[in-house]
Amino acid sequence: MSKKQSPSKLATQAVYDKKLVPQPENEKTEKLMPYNADATGEFMTTNHGLKINDDQNSLKAGERGATLLEDFILREKITHFDHERIPERIVHARGSGAHGVFKLYESQSAFTKANFLNDTETETPVFVRFSTVAGSRGSSDLARDVRGFAVKFYTQQGNFDLVGNNMPVFFIQDAIKFPDLIHAVKPEPDNEIPQAASAHDTFWDFISLMPESAHMVMWVMSDRALPRSLRMMEGFGVHTFRFINEHGKACFVKFHWKPLLGVHSVAWDEAQNISGKDSDFHRRDLWDNIESGAFPEWELGVQIVPEEDEFKFEFDLLDSTKLIPEELVPVQRIGKMTLNRNPDNFFAETEQVAFHIGHVVPGIDFTNDPLLQGRLFSYTDTQLIRLGGPNFHEIPINRPIVGVHNNQRDGHMRQTINKGKASYNPNSLGGNDPVQAKASEGGFTSYTERIDARKVRARSKSFFDHFSQARLFLNSQSDPEKNHIIDALTFELGKVKTVVIRERMLGILNQIDDNLAAAVAYGLGLHVPQDPERPLNKSIPADGDPNKYESIQVQGTLEFSEALSMVNTIKNTIVSRKIAILAADGVNEESLKTVKSALEGEGAVIEVIAPRLGFIIAENDAKIPVDQSFLTAASVLFDAVYVPGGLNSVASVEADADAIHFLNEAFKHCKAIAAHEEAIQVLEATYFSKKLPEEYTDEIVLREGIVVSSDSARIAKQFSKAISQHRFWEREKPRKVPA
Template sequence: MAKKDAPINSKPVQVENIKTRKLDEFVADGTGEKLTTNHGLKINDDQNSLKAGDRGATLLEDFILREKITHFDHERIPERVVHARGSGAHGIFKAYDNLSALTKAEFLSDPSLETPVFVRFSTVAGSRGSTDLARDVRGFAVKFYTQEGNFDLVGNNMPVFFIQDAIKFPDLIHAVKPEPGNEIPQAASAHDTFWDFISQLPESSHMIMWLMSDRSLPRSYRMMEGFGVHTFRFVNAAGESNFVKFHWKPLLGVHSVAWDEAQNISGKDPDFHRRDLWDAIEAGAFPEWELCVQIIPEEDEFKFDFDLLDPTKLIPEELVPVQRIGKMTLNRNPDNFFAETEQVAFHLGHVVPGIDFTNDPLLQGRLFSYTDTQLIRLGGPNFHEIPINRPVVPVHNNQRDGHMRQTINRGRTSYGPNGIAANDPQQSKASEGGFTSYNERIDARKVRARSSSFLDHFSQARLFLNSQSAAEKNHLTDALCFELGKVKMVSIRERMLGLLAHIDKGLAAAVAYSLGLHVPEIPLSTLNGSIPADADLADYTPIEKEGTLAKSEALSMQSTVKDTVSTRKIAILAADGVDGKSLSKMKDLLVSKGAIVHIIAPKLGEIISSEDQHIQTDESFLTAASVLYDAVYLPGGVNSSASLEAEADAIHFLNEAFKHCKPIAADASAIQVLEACYFFKKLPAEYSEETVLREGVIVSDNASSLSELFVRMVAMHRFWDREVPRKIPA
């Protein structure tokens, strides 16, 4: 199942899909029609309520006023308890090959099928009004509208989770949400209740490594991975089962922003990720991911040093390679945020024949939770009839009535079997596409317990840490120092240091130094009940066996795709007197490669080049900020350079871009602007191509080599290696 040729910069033609067609009947355009009430009555005056005289009391009989106000008062529905802030898009999915040997799921077994999808990305902890750039897990939920019914692949941008059993989920969310006494802090885990909970829950150790890593600060929804988290089953037509882990791999690579940058973006544009996704699709730069799977034969269930059913564990790709089985392209923005993105209802229990569940205890509990939460959030049991949630295949059953029922069922019977309506609707045999659960043998006693195979909480946390690049390790350490530095109770900090010592003593020591504490003795017991109270916690840090992975390349973003500048945002700083030729040459090349280029000047409107060209600016320094861009270019021009050198905001823009390790290029005649920057005196005196690609700053009077090398630098995303030795105030 090899990856098919699919140029990253290709822009699929937007075609009508079956889900779009089925949504059309519910779409209403604002076309300048005559104003009516919700019941079709034409309105004569929508500007004044009905009164007893022009200065008199408003009359209760004004049914037009009452309808309008009542509808407004009820426009908001309860926000999601988690994943409240999100952004969505429509798209298509196509399989690469026929996977019928593994699964009887039709949409994975017919490469000619084009399956409509709706995808919702989200943060987890914050409310609907929080920022996109919180340090947080990101939701990655995909609804496939298949010809066998809806399949919802509900996941995150991290492959593991905090807890092993769903019974702990309410505790986790209560801990991470704002503290109940003052509703502070919003969309943040850096507070006492969260770390109090985590410090007593060693099973969260692996997930904490992910949460404190750069994975929690994606550059874009389009540049983050997705994971199904749980272990599922593929079942083929013969009833044969394989375990499967789902992955989404973005074709633009996996990239992040810096923590300081994220905090600044939250102030400059809290809708940064939403806007980025929307703008890319509107521009035709359709985001793409490949659906990938790890397949584990049934007989290999107990082959590993970890339990496949443990949601706090991943399967290293070195042990089970990832197979790329299809591609998803998002090619249409929603017509209405509330009707689609807000009302879409995902559910782990929405599966199709060929995909089934395992006994993962977190998965089992979530199967109940999704239906339960939709009942209150979307008003009742008919949430599946909301247009965005409707399958593209007909629905036939005997379920009737309920709040907001939209289907008008005709006929005398709503039960089965019956003799009046010929027992309609009838059941489907498995051979006719009827869903049958995998015939798993079950022989056990009812217990409230946890398998001993779930009790290693630190090996994979250590694997993740060891797999990070030096810059990623520094960021992870800094994140722990920041988060625990916000914790007020010293006892909580000390408990966390004890757990960190199980993962890596060097990490624990670095965090302890920042907190002004000493690493405590390793605790002998834990309080969460997953390990017997009288056990020595050290017994559950297994000795690494021969062949155990020390590192996994797939766990570091350092090895991600770095061969495209498509959709990257480039800032060109210019003023009157700019060299129009050098500006145009760089801009044209970047745009031809799919980048987005903004000309930023001291003022909006136009600047006049040295050739007397009138060049339209996109932003001024008052409205633009370096944190909203991926790289910076300074074109030539004596007068332009002199103006920028004297412009404090321009110098700050460059210093901040350097601080956040972004590529910077300048025409040789603009060197005076760089010389006015704090960072420039810290750079090596002489440059070679190797130096440039390490430091991420280039100055040249050769326009061709400058532009080509700058494109390579932008594709590399960031130059994290300069972060520590070149640290600057900005």
């Protein structure tokens, strides 16, 4: 049977020809190609290559007889189906991933001997997996949650996994508390409710007893927990790691990912609506943008601290509930990561990818961070049960691009066929191969840190400052961001049924900021406790002195950090922003197409929303294709909205309740809105029209992001500026409207 080149391969080649994706030479992509399977033009077979003659009927004893046990084709098919799902991850179960490359700007040889951070000529293949933490695989993308941000670098020295989150700190200081944290935040065990949510008794019971969580609570209750897109969120390594250079000199390092589209969020009400309209919102956004060639980009940043400066800060570098303010140690941007290819198969790649914080390369090493140390054990243990055994590293997505040679043998699903007699070291029967690599030959050697201490179960007193950085984070937020934190805490604690937990949490909040505690208490109908429960910290050893574990109050010298507020993020681009144009028959083609073309020219994605699908007919009888109807579209899935002119179109849009709701909701969620002057009556039909000036000039640009003009080109220019600002949060409180 002759076989033509499959359509999928032709399409892939076309993408390469257009140079949207680099040719996969010497990349992880090339390494995965032998494992790709394209069934186009092929015969159906069993898993062992036997061609199947009938895949429609099982083997029976006569047409109406019993199915025969000897039907090995049936048994293979059903058995495989029965085992198609593997245990989902305990945390970070819901995720999405993509392939890409990392390119270094400038050699970091002064700090590390890691090759991929020294070689500016080589592009290092990467695979990135983003995820939510608390929910199951079937939960929503828009839960209020931490987002996982895990990057697997396929380097020439082996795989390096930078396993982090979109927040730079964590809830706990010691890994022994991790099971408790996750048990608390997961659905409650008696009724398995609620899904993917922290707004319930067990979570806040745990948090209110663990003051070390105070800083992370501020982050999770902030807009950082509701990203507009996975492409628009930061990533952090969370822990303090070590860099080691060729001379054996070490320094401390914190890792950052800085998105080139800026850091942006959605509103909480909007997030809840998106979960109902499209629970795959973040997954779809990432996939669609990569498919369209709008490749997401992040710059890798590092904060370098010399070993001799380890103790110069008011916080402990080994405490994962603390960050290093960028004002104290600036982030140096050393390279760029570009995600340029979607997975070919979600299960084989995104679901089976196995990250491990212990996957490091020469030049990168660990510190004594007690949360990091515990994670070094956890990852391998998890993969053993989730991926079926000790050979999960042989799954194609997990294979390094360098050879694997050791004396580990056999086990479930072993794929390597090892030759020779000797599987031990030292040996003489096999020439003593594989041989150990000297440090000068690239062999990994752990940092020779001096250790002289007693065995204890304890924490350093330098870990007992739980509130100064929580206060720093709150103080650094803009007024709208502070309001969002207050609303989030009021919402979450309002779902807690046990009043004593609410009151205890108010006592914790009062340690951060008394105005914050008072505002939340007001929303809960409670009073801030004048004398919080003692000891404040309930996480103490059975024989421990409660006073010894009492939180220490540190008034940090740094009271404000610009880097902690999303107000200071990038706001100079509308690339990949989704804009809705509301129109109907009789639309003025010029007012629609001028704005549409201008915004598309700047990289925005435009969709025409109309009363019905198909086409609408413009005033000049031109046919304009419709992307969605008012029935199926939702404002929460767009970043901005425009209403073009045309008397008949304007009348139809004004009369459509869904269209008016679309505009009211967009205004409520603080998005940019534009209208041609002919469409003023549509805006006047909205609830928010009461907030607009009574008279319109030739061009009006309200401070809150409303653009009106009779000149379509001027609309496009001003509208683009408004969209690039992302949101007009100052509109939120004083201009709040029902929608």
